[in-house]
Amino acid sequence: MTNVGRVKRLSTQWPNRKLSRSGLFLCSLALVAVCSSAVMVSPRPAGAINLKTERAKANALYLQVQKLNSQVDTLGQKYNLTQIKLQQLNHLITNSRQAVIDAQRQVTTNRAGLRQAAINAYINAGAQMMSNPLFSTDAANNGARTVYNNIAEGDLSTSVSSLQLSTIRLTSQRQILRDQQAAAQHARDEAANIYKQAVGAQRQAQRLLNGARGRIAYYLRQAQLKAEAAARAAWAKKHPGNHHGYPPQPNTRAGKAVAFAYSMIGVPYVWAGTSRRGVDCSGLTMLAWRAAGVGLPHYSGSQMSSTIRVPLYALKPGDLLFYGRGGGSHVTMYIGNRRMIEAASAGTRVHISPVRYSGLAGAGRPRG
Structure with missing residues (x-):
């Protein structure tokens, strides 16, 4: 396969596609909406808020955190995919650069080889004509010049032009890859930015959830303390000699x-x-x-x-x-x-x- 064909095949394996930005932006909008609704929950416990209300808020926040966790995971994987594709493009560009260098080197090599072939043909043709009595010296010289001119102006020009055209095509393919590389870098940066926003929203929602859990623990603790105090008071009432409020077991x-x-x-x-x-x-x-x-x-x-x-x-x-x-x-x-x-x-x-x-x-x- 020629260098042009090889680079063309590599570039067509990488269609000039962009990531589904709409999908990423929809995710980010969803995150903003979730954060907006979550921020409305007061981070500090208020005496008027009862345990039932606090639990309902905590349940809602928990569902939001789970949704955010899933979105963050998805966005993280999308970012990883853009990074992989960018690395693949960088590899293709490196290969195409080498293909252009090889083609240019072939142009130089072929040009030198064809020139030497023309010189050899000139010498050989001249020697043959000089030994043939049917041709004069002028005729031999004219024949050799014709051979040289045919090679130099025909084969050499055709071969060099063909190789130069190959170089141009390779360079064009490299430019296509560079354009795709720029698009991939943009998609990678965009995915990274949206991922960072998602992580920020996730952390904010988790902070709100932790606050809600703390308030629930506070209310539960208050209720528990009241129940324990009532239990100790009831025990002390039944056992007036026991001032600690727990079952007496003094001898064990x-x-x-x-x-x-x-x-x-x-x-x-x-x-x-x-x-x-x-x-x-x-x-x-x-x-x-x-x-x-x-x-x-x-x-x-x-x-x-x-x-x-x-x-x-x-x-x-x-x-x-x-x-x-x-x-x-x-x-x-x-x-x-x-x-x-x-x-x-x-x-x-x-x-x-x-x-x-x-x-x-x-x-x-x-x-x-």
């Missing part, structure tokens, strides 16, 4: 551990925390059982390994409930009546909650 280590855990209610969750300024899940259970004279490691998985397995039907207050593979995700303390005390996660405080069976890996009783 488990009772001391439970009592300590109750006293930690309201302490904020702090990752790796082991004090009344803040605790994490295993820090709470470690401190509680330390108060009862039993040592536990500060890691839920290790606590599970160091405790005695207990079937759920035989749970007693003070037993530990472990979650995740090998108990490595979370640990809580069982306090009876299908309830537990836990330091759940960042942004929460130590609180009482119903026993969760989803993800429950098992229960353990500290040795001692």
Whole structure:
């Protein structure tokens, strides 16, 4: 295949198409609309907003965030596609540049070769005519000149012109590729810009959703504190000698551990925390059982390994409930009546909650 044919084939494999800009702009308009509606949600909790309303807003924001996540993924893939196509075009242009160089080199080589052929023909024709008695010296010279002129003015000119035409065609094909390269660069830059806008909208919506979740946690915490206070008040009313509001178990280590855990209610969750300024899940259970004279490691998985397995039907207050593979995700303390005390996660405080069976890996009783 000639250089012209090869470059022409390569260029036709890359039709001069633009990305579906309308699709990208529709996505960006959708993102702007979503952000506009989301911004209307106040980022600060207001006392007049009830939990039901806040949950409805959070649900709407959650759906918007999911939609934005999908759009960001799609736009990111479109950007990657434009980058790949631009790289392919750059490769084609490099190949076409080399094809033009090769064609120009062939023109020079052929011109020199044809000239040498003309000289050889002139010499050979002259020698033959000089040895033929039918021709005079002038006739031999005239014949040789005719041969030289035919080659020099005919074959040489034709061959050189053909190669020069090939060079022109190759150069034209290179220009087409350059135009396509410019269009591809523009499409790539446009896709990158829209992708950045989408990411910005995604982050804004996520911030709003986080704010809504924080307000929900606040309202739930207030309701939980009221319920716990009411439960402690009811217990204290029935047991006037117990001023702590939790079931008295003074003669057992488990009772001391439970009592300590109750006293930690309201302490904020702090990752790796082991004090009344803040605790994490295993820090709470470690401190509680330390108060009862039993040592536990500060890691839920290790606590599970160091405790005695207990079937759920035989749970007693003070037993530990472990979650995740090998108990490595979370640990809580069982306090009876299908309830537990836990330091759940960042942004929460130590609180009482119903026993969760989803993800429950098992229960353990500290040795001692």
